[in-house]
Amino acid sequence: MSDQDRISASVAVMEGQAVCAACGQDLGLATEPWKEHAQRREIPLAQAGGPAFDTGHEGVVLRHFYCPSCAALLDTETAMAEDPTLNDILASRG
Amino acid sequence: MDPMTFSIIRHRLFRIVDEAVITLKHVSGSAITNEGHDLMVSLYRADGTLLMGGVGFLHHLTSAAEACKSIIRRFEGDIHEGDIFLLNDPYTAALHTSDIYLVSPIHHEGRLVAWSACFVHVYDIGAVNPGGFAPQAPDIYTEGFSSPGIRLVSGGEMRQDVLDTILNMVRSPEMVTLDLRSMIACNNVARDRMQSLMTKYGAEEVDTACAELVRQSEDLFRARLSELPDGQWQSRQYLDVNGVTARVNLTMTKREDRLIFDFSGSDPQSPYSINCTKWASLGGLFAPLFPLLCYDITWNEGVLRPVEMIAPEGSIVNCTRPAPVSVATVGAIQSVNNAACSTIGKMLGASEKYRDQSTAVWHANHFAIFKFGRNQKGSESIGILTETFAGAGGARSFADGVEIGGEIPNPISRMANVETVEAAFPVRYLFRRRAPDSGGPGEFRGGTGGELALVPHKAPDGGIHYVISGKGARHPMSEGLAGGYPGAPNSYVWIKAPEDGANAPVTAAGGLDAIPGTQERVSWGVYPLMGRDALYVRWNGGGGHGDPIVRDPDAVCRDVAAGLVTAQSAGDIYGVVLNDGAVDETETQAKRKGIRSARLAQEAAE
Numbered sequence: 147m148s149d150q151d152r153i154s155a156s157v158a159v160m161e162g163q164a165v166c167a168a169c170g171q172d173l174g175l176a177t178e179p180w181k182e183h184a185q186r187r188e189i190p191l192a193q194a195g196g197p198a199f200d201t202g203h204e205g206v207v208l209r210h211f212y213c214p215s216c217a218a219l220l221d222t223e224t225a226m227a228e229d230p231t232l233n234d235i236l237a238s239r240g
Numbered sequence: 241m242d243p244m245t246f247s248i249i250r251h252r253l254f255r256i257v258d259e260a261v262i263t264l265k266h267v268s269g270s271a272i273t274n275e276g277h278d279l280m281v282s283l284y285r286a287d288g289t290l291l292m293g294g295v296g297f298l299h300h301l302t303s304a305a306e307a308c309k310s311i312i313r314r315f316e317g318d319i320h321e322g323d324i325f326l327l328n329d330p331y332t333a334a335l336h337t338s339d340i341y342l343v344s345p346i347h348h349e350g351r352l353v354a355w356s357a358c359f360v361h362v363y364d365i366g367a368v369n370p371g372g373f374a375p376q377a378p379d380i381y382t383e384g385f386s387s388p389g390i391r392l393v394s395g396g397e398m399r400q401d402v403l404d405t406i407l408n409m410v411r412s413p414e415m416v417t418l419d420l421r422s423m424i425a426c427n428n429v430a431r432d433r434m435q436s437l438m439t440k441y442g443a444e445e446v447d448t449a450c451a452e453l454v455r456q457s458e459d460l461f462r463a464r465l466s467e468l469p470d471g472q473w474q475s476r477q478y479l480d481v482n483g484v485t486a487r488v489n490l491t492m493t494k495r496e497d498r499l500i501f502d503f504s505g506s507d508p509q510s511p512y513s514i515n516c517t518k519w520a521s522l523g524g525l526f527a528p529l530f531p532l533l534c535y536d537i538t539w540n541e542g543v544l545r546p547v548e549m550i551a552p553e554g555s556i557v558n559c560t561r562p563a564p565v566s567v568a569t570v571g572a573i574q575s576v577n578n579a580a581c582s583t584i585g586k587m588l589g590a591s592e593k594y595r596d597q598s599t600a601v602w603h604a605n606h607f608a609i610f611k612f613g614r615n616q617k618g619s620e621s622i623g624i625l626t627e628t629f630a631g632a633g634g635a636r637s638f639a640d641g642v643e644i645g646g647e648i649p650n651p652i653s654r655m656a657n658v659e660t661v662e663a664a665f666p667v668r669y670l671f672r673r674r675a676p677d678s679g680g681p682g683e684f685r686g687g688t689g690g691e692l693a694l695v696p697h698k699a700p701d702g703g704i705h706y707v708i709s710g711k712g713a714r715h716p717m718s719e720g721l722a723g724g725y726p727g728a729p730n731s732y733v734w735i736k737a738p739e740d741g742a743n744a745p746v747t748a749a750g751g752l753d754a755i756p757g758t759q760e761r762v763s764w765g766v767y768p769l770m771g772r773d774a775l776y777v778r779w780n781g782g783g784g785h786g787d788p789i790v791r792d793p794d795a796v797c798r799d800v801a802a803g804l805v806t807a808q809s810a811g812d813i814y815g816v817v818l819n820d821g822a823v824d825e826t827e828t829q830a831k832r833k834g835i836r837s838a839r840l841a842q843e844a845a846e
Contacts (some may be wrong), residue, residue, distance in 0.1 A: 148369075150592040151469040151590055151592065152592070152595070153471075153587065153590055153592065154586060154589045154590065154721065154722045155589050155598070155637050155721070155722035155785070155786060156593065156722040156786065156787070157722075185839070185840075185842070187839070191715075191716070191729075191745055195677065195680075195681055195725050195728060195809065195813060196608070196676075196677040196679040196728075196806055196808055196809035196812070196813065197447075197677065197726050197728070197808075198675065198678050198728035198729075198731075198778070199677075199716070199729070201713055201714050201729055201731070202446050203713075203714045205340060206478075206714060206715055208716075208725065210839075211723075212839045212840075214840075216836070217836040217837075217839040217840045218641050218723070218787055218790075219723035219787035219788070219789070219839075220722070220723055220787075221722065222719075222720050222723060222724065222725055222726070223476075223719075223721060224476075224478070224715055224716050224717075224726050225476070225845055226478070226485065229476065229482070229487070232474040232475060232476060233472075233474055233587055234471070234472065234473045234474060234590075235471055235472050236469055236470065236471040236590065237469075237470040237471050237472070237495070237823065
């Protein structure tokens with residue numbers, strides 16, 4: 147892992163820490179789930195993206211993960227409410 | 241081997257596959273092959289390992305290798321020049337029964353030197369439902385004719401008894417004959433050209449080049465993997481059938497020059513035919529891997545070697561006989577493909593060098609609707625709505641996805657002209673167009689999917705019926721990246737005509753809600769399209785990339801003007817305020833500031 151690597155386009159890496167790519171907010175170690183340090187919000191799918199997302203079925207949510215400092219939307223997940231968060235982590239080399 | 245000869249042989253192998261594909265299409269007469277390009281042709285080495293993956297549905301490249309190996313095991317010592325073998329058993333190697341493999345040994349001077357393999361989705365396979373996708377099948381036994389390997393052509397002569405037996409088990413045997421003959425012609429061309437290549441350069445020289453080609457692919461792929469960050473990425477797909485939801489869970493781990501796809505935690509196999517076998521899962525994960533990670537590397541056995549798959553037995557991604565699998569290609573296989581596309585996209589996004597090649601999930605859900613019934617010419621017809629192949633591009637890290645832009649696992653997929661469908665079936669399109677708000681919102685928007693509506697037209701029996709294997713109406717499946725939203729889910733609606741006898745409209749520029757009648761959602765089974773009723777279908781757009789509220793407001797304005805995004809979504813999701821068709825910059829800044837404040841205020845509230 148290097149500072150040239152990122153966890154995603156929205157989550158950068160700085161000295162081994164995951165940080166918001168927009169404002170540099172610390173999101174914990176890059177080798178651990180960064181979403182635990184983000185603001186999480188669950189929106190019913192029907193309210194997520196306009197009429198095309200209103201399927202007439204309940205129980206499906208769109209999870210949003212925001213930077214707690216600048217409110218940038220860092221990631222989304224389609225999920226059933228009871229399902230765990232998806233985690234992306236980098237491994238330290240050597 | 242000198243590099244010039246190696247390069248010439250490598251290009252000749254490419255051209256052989258290309259020419260075989262052209263042959264296949266020229267002989268075939270079915271829309272799913274010629275219009276949808278639901279086909280594949282590839283070359284394999286003498287031991288059945290993949291040598292040169294061709295175009296078409298990439299899910300098949302590895303499964304057809306297993307088909308070759310299975311034929312080698314079954315017919316050991318009894319494989320002769322001019323033979324062609326048929327295999328379509330999913331528990332041996334095929335993806336589902338209706339995707340028939342014809343594999344052909346290639347001999348040179350009496351020695352087995354290579355194989356060619358191809359598939360098409362045959363017109364019918366004799367399953368409980370017409371067309372091959374069988375949502376009403378409870379097990380593999382009701383999914384039609386299935387062979388773990390049979391000799392169809394012996395020494396260049398068709399085995400008529402075998403052909404007649406197969407044709408006796410299918411609907412529309414004349415069309416299935418044409419499917420089989422198109423594949424025989426394809427394999428014959430591949431064999432002839434391979435033999436010519438060996439005559440010119442010598443079998444040993446060609447084999448040396450083939451071995452080098454495999455080694456080169458492995459070296460190049462391992463080198464690429466070494467350039468990418470080590471890490472672990474997760475994705476999840478939901479498949480809903482009749483209110484029952486199944487999950488495909490994936491953790492992809494990259495360590496140095498190896499890649500592991502672990503599907504542990506995926507749900508048990510389903511009573512519905514969305515399951516897939518382990519060979520099919522392997523094909524599903526390689527379908528996005530080949531184009532996304534190996535776009536400049538020859539697709540062969542060398543690419544397979546650094547990859548490991550873990551798929552728990554008895555799960556939806558490694559089902560056990562006799563679980564039904566006829567919908568696998570648009571069910572669990574496609575979900576494996578989507579999940580792998582998502583994790584690979586994330587991994588590419590983590591690399592400075594490869595970040596601009598990162599993509600959100602493309603068109604993630606085929607709707608697989610097969611029409612059947614008597615057409616306006618009095619003939620029985622079966623045919624897929626090829627719009628399922630039209631697809632939608634996922635957003636990239638620097639640009640929007642392509643509207644109705646195809647799909648990752650089949651680089652040459654496409655849809656038929658409206659007129660082609662109307663000429664073959666007693667239906668009329670009310671509309672077919674890009675679907676507003678279907679592309680996943682993001683800084684870079686997912687490409688839109690489409691929507692269409694059909695009504696019966698000049699049908700001698702008052703209409704037709706259709707088989708629908710339409711999962712994905714509850715869950716978006718084209719996942720976004722880096723804050724991008726997923727593409728909108730599919731929608732399937734049966735519009736029942738009003739009782740007052742009003743005619744269906746000739747056009748419906750207003751979309752679904754402009755079609756008179758009551759709306760009923762459908763998704764799985766066999767339904768009528770009769771009288772003055774209509775069928776509406778919307779297919780999913782690609783996933784978005786990045787936070788929607790940093791999208792260029794002018795791009796949102798253009799999207800609204802083009803009917804790709806609604807004004808409501810422009811405001812609610814993108815935070816763009818439009819006045820008289822132009823961006824109100826002051827109001828937009830205020831709107832976006834308000835959205836950010838609301839996000840942070842919610843944090844404070846919690």
